Amino acid sequence: MLDSSAFDAFALRWLPPLEAEMRSVLGSRQTPYQPFYGMMNYHMGWLNEDFQPGNFSAGKRIRPLLVLMACQAVGGDPEQAIPAAASIEILHNFSLVHDDIEDGDEVRRHRRTVWKLWGVPQAINAGDGMFALSFLSMTRLAERGVDPAIVVAALDQFSCTCVKLTEGQYLDLSFEERLTVSVDEYIQMISGKTAALLAASLSIGALVGGASDTVGDALYRFGHNIGLAFQIRDDILGIWGDPSVTGKAAGNDLLRHKKSLPALYALEHPEVGAQLQRLWSYTIGNKQLHLAMDLLNKSDARTFAEEKLRIYHEEGMRALTDALGTQALSSPLMGLADGLLARQT
Amino acid sequence: MLDSSAFDAFALRWLPPLEAEMRSVLGSRQTPYQPFYGMMNYHMGWLNEDFQPGNFSAGKRIRPLLVLMACQAVGGDPEQAIPAAASIEILHNFSLVHDDIEDGDEVRRHRRTVWKLWGVPQAINAGDGMFALSFLSMTRLAERGVDPAIVVAALDQFSCTCVKLTEGQYLDLSFEERLTVSVDEYIQMISGKTAALLAASLSIGALVGGASDTVGDALYRFGHNIGLAFQIRDDILGIWGDPSVTGKAAGNDLLRHKKSLPALYALEHPEVGAQLQRLWSYTIGNKQLHLAMDLLNKSDARTFAEEKLRIYHEEGMRALTDALGTQALSSPLMGLADGLLARQT
Numbered sequence: 074m075l076d077s078s079a080f081d082a083f084a085l086r087w088l089p090p091l092e093a094e095m096r097s098v099l100g101s102r103q104t105p106y107q108p109f110y111g112m113m114n115y116h117m118g119w120l121n122e123d124f125q126p127g128n129f130s131a132g133k134r135i136r137p138l139l140v141l142m143a144c145q146a147v148g149g150d151p152e153q154a155i156p157a158a159a160s161i162e163i164l165h166n167f168s169l170v171h172d173d174i175e176d177g178d179e180v181r182r183h184r185r186t187v188w189k190l191w192g193v194p195q196a197i198n199a200g201d202g203m204f205a206l207s208f209l210s211m212t213r214l215a216e217r218g219v220d221p222a223i224v225v226a227a228l229d230q231f232s233c234t235c236v237k238l239t240e241g242q243y244l245d246l247s248f249e250e251r252l253t254v255s256v257d258e259y260i261q262m263i264s265g266k267t268a269a270l271l272a273a274s275l276s277i278g279a280l281v282g283g284a285s286d287t288v289g290d291a292l293y294r295f296g297h298n299i300g301l302a303f304q305i306r307d308d309i310l311g312i313w314g315d316p317s318v319t320g321k322a323a324g325n326d327l328l329r330h331k332k333s334l335p336a337l338y339a340l341e342h343p344e345v346g347a348q349l350q351r352l353w354s355y356t357i358g359n360k361q362l363h364l365a366m367d368l369l370n371k372s373d374a375r376t377f378a379e380e381k382l383r384i385y386h387e388e389g390m391r392a393l394t395d396a397l398g399t400q401a402l403s404s405p406l407m408g409l410a411d412g413l414l415a416r417q418t
Numbered sequence: 419m420l421d422s423s424a425f426d427a428f429a430l431r432w433l434p435p436l437e438a439e440m441r442s443v444l445g446s447r448q449t450p451y452q453p454f455y456g457m458m459n460y461h462m463g464w465l466n467e468d469f470q471p472g473n474f475s476a477g478k479r480i481r482p483l484l485v486l487m488a489c490q491a492v493g494g495d496p497e498q499a500i501p502a503a504a505s506i507e508i509l510h511n512f513s514l515v516h517d518d519i520e521d522g523d524e525v526r527r528h529r530r531t532v533w534k535l536w537g538v539p540q541a542i543n544a545g546d547g548m549f550a551l552s553f554l555s556m557t558r559l560a561e562r563g564v565d566p567a568i569v570v571a572a573l574d575q576f577s578c579t580c581v582k583l584t585e586g587q588y589l590d591l592s593f594e595e596r597l598t599v600s601v602d603e604y605i606q607m608i609s610g611k612t613a614a615l616l617a618a619s620l621s622i623g624a625l626v627g628g629a630s631d632t633v634g635d636a637l638y639r640f641g642h643n644i645g646l647a648f649q650i651r652d653d654i655l656g657i658w659g660d661p662s663v664t665g666k667a668a669g670n671d672l673l674r675h676k677k678s679l680p681a682l683y684a685l686e687h688p689e690v691g692a693q694l695q696r697l698w699s700y701t702i703g704n705k706q707l708h709l710a711m712d713l714l715n716k717s718d719a720r721t722f723a724e725e726k727l728r729i730y731h732e733e734g735m736r737a738l739t740d741a742l743g744t745q746a747l748s749s750p751l752m753g754l755a756d757g758l759l760a761r762q763t
Contacts, residue, residue: 105603109588171546175539194520197542198587201516204546205580208553212574221566228573229557235550242543243454258450 080408087141087151088134094159098210099203112199113206116170116187130182135409136270137162140278142406143292146397149282156213157227157281161274163210164231167203168238170196175246204235219281227277234273241265248332252340252350259337260301268300275406279396291396298389299410305382306414308333312366313375324362327369334381335374342372386414425753432486432496433479439504443555444548457544458551461515461532475527480754481615482507485623487751488637491742494627501558502572502626506619508555509576512548513583515541520591549580564626572622579618586610593677597685597695604682605646613645620751624741636741643734644755650727651759653678657711658720669707672714679726680719687717731759 099117101124102110111124118131137158144154151158172178173186174196180186188196211231214224244262248254254262275296279289310319311326312335319325326333330353332340339349345368352365369375389410393401401407444462446469447455456469463476482503489499496503517523518531519541525531533541556576559569589607593599599607620641624634655664656671657680664670671678675698677685684694690713697710714720734755738746746752 105589105592105606106585108592109585171542175542193538194591195588197516197520198584198591201549202581202584202588204549205577205584208573209577209581212570212577215570215574221570224570225557225560225566225573228553228570229560232550232554232557236547236554239543239547239550240451240454243540243547244450246539246543247450247453261450 078408079403079405080412083142083145083405084134084138087138090152090155091134091137091141091158091162094155094210095162098159098206098213099163109199109202112187112191112195113203115184115190116166116199116203118182122185122190129184132166132182134162135413136165136274138409139271139274139296139406140281142404142409143275143278143284144282146292146400146404146406147279147282147284147288149278149284153214153217153219154278154281156210156217157277158274160207160210160231161270161277163203163207164235164238165270167200167207168242170200170203172242174200175242207231214281223280227280230273230277230280234269237265237269239265241267241269252353254332254337255341256334256337259332259334263301263304264297267304268297271300271303272296288396291392294392295389295396295406295410298385298392299413302382302385302389303413305334305378305385308335309375309378309382312336312369324366327362327365328357330357335369335378338377339369339372339374342374345369345372382414386410423753424748424750425757428487428490428750429479429483432483435497435500436479436482436486436503436507439500439555440507443504443551443558444508454544454547457532457536457540458548460529460535461511461544461548463527467530467535474529477507477511477527479507480758481510481619483754484616484619484641484751485626487749487754488620488623488629489627491637491745491749491751492624492627492629492633494623494629498559498562498564499623499626501555501562502622503619505552505555505576506615506622508548508552509580509583510615512545512552513587515545515548517587519545520587552576559626568625572625575618575622575625579614582610582614584610586612586614597698599677599682600686601679601682604677604679608646608649609642612649613642616645616648617641633741636737639737640734640741640751640755643730643737644758647727647730647734648758650679650723650730653680654720654723654727657681657714669711672707672710673702675702680714680723683722684714684717684719687719690714690717727759731755 095117096119099110099113101107101114108124111120114120115122118129119126121127140154140158140161141151145151169181170187173181174188174193178186179189187199211228212224214227215221241262241264245266248262272293276289276293279292311331311333312324314321316323322328327336340346340353349365349368352361355361357365393406397404440462441464444455444458446452446459453469456465459465460467463474464471466472485499485503485506486496490496514526515532518526519533519538523531524534532544556573557569559572560566586607586609590611593607617638621634621638624637656676656678657669659666661668667673672681685691685698694710694713697706700706702710738751742749
């Protein structure tokens, strides 16, 4: 049933001009700013840590492709939406640079993180530079003939999304200080931290493509629900994913005490919750992991998470049909959504 | 000669609606985001560290007043420019929150800094929230009937300014790793870190007020040169300021090894440079301070800095006359510029 060929063809056509636009916004500069932009280009996967060109793992560019697909799906020319797509991807990467500092993560995409290489002060500031450049990129829509009123509306949606991202990150950081977090609180957190940017990618693409508010809102709902489903899929893989496929340890999120959806469900469960909470307050090694997995399985946490995922996925597909009618079926958006949810890594 | 009454009357008229706009953008939110916005409101001087209202030192709001004065000076209605003024002040405060982390400063305006109270991860993220809200504030120009093409132009200038701020901060952080920095490099750094935002305050105010590009450019030059003069005045006070007036130790910037303009000039001086460089590589206590002050005085560093200040000030005044003609003399902008440069704290 799954047909990813429409998605693959779209990506093949549009990734090169997208990449060119991002390089034009973030690209290398002359002395004395060369190392400043070098840090950003390192993070984007274009340079090594000595600022020499190379081809490094750079993320899947899902969000900018959503912008361009939404634009095309509503009858617009993706060429016009390229600055918006670049803007969204640069913003996403800014948030990763700061998240890595805030979480103390030393490795991303198999390379040392920006703060680990150049220190926290320079990494905070390089992230701020990318944040600023993401807005500069969005204003470049005007150079492609997009009506100024549309550019302002896109910038308005984009700013609101940035605020939601930081609200979500605030909740995520504050959850670390707490033992229990309710499922509703968790959904609110990932709505800001993960789903808001996916949703905005679609609605901004639709806006640039000339969609009505109704269609734009439906695409936003599609993005929001697919974003939630995507995060929950990530949560399931983080506990039950096959290490030979994910490249991470079995039960990786439990070892890291990560309060993902299945864990939160089990921590609140009337039968196993108290026991899991005691376990949670110590270092979880391989011995404790076995017990934790048993408790999770007893609580049906996986079934609960899979049911949630199914509901958000269905709601997303309904929104896509609201937006595109029968064309939804053949849209690369459908292929991308199914691909995201079927993934094993 | 100095007439500050036009400035005082302007501030009295426009600070209340400016403050109301900023509170509307950054104001307190409901659970669960109350502490997130609470951190921002604490930094703005509206709340104490328990998030209770109070009246704390909050900065002089120079930049937003420049926006409104420029708008009025070119014949516009400052009321329309309020969102731009709020945006610039929120951006300025975002940059202070991040600078405090990057510099490890524990106190600002006699209160503990955000990172000192709530930790580095939350402080980085609260700063990011303010950064996002500064853009959201700028898009609110559209709600006051400003033409969308003007709003896009303002957002474009604003984004470029944010990039310059981070470039300047990159240089400032990288100078800390070096023993000597040339005067030209230093001017380049403060052009980004200090002068760019003052210049943008004026040109964005002019833009919203409907000024021609020629007038906008002249006001930009005014802001740029006054910004440089302002920073150099700060540098002179940081070494020779009267402790009973500045509230800081005598020779404060020397004690902190701060590479300000007079210090850089003396560090490169053919006669005293080598000796000062040796001194610079150790902790400077009260004993060494006496010697350092002697070396600075021998190098005529103060005369050099005062001459630079005078040149930038004159260049700024010339630009103001280019922009406003004979009206420059009675403009509150003149009063503000003179006030900034005459200040003793």
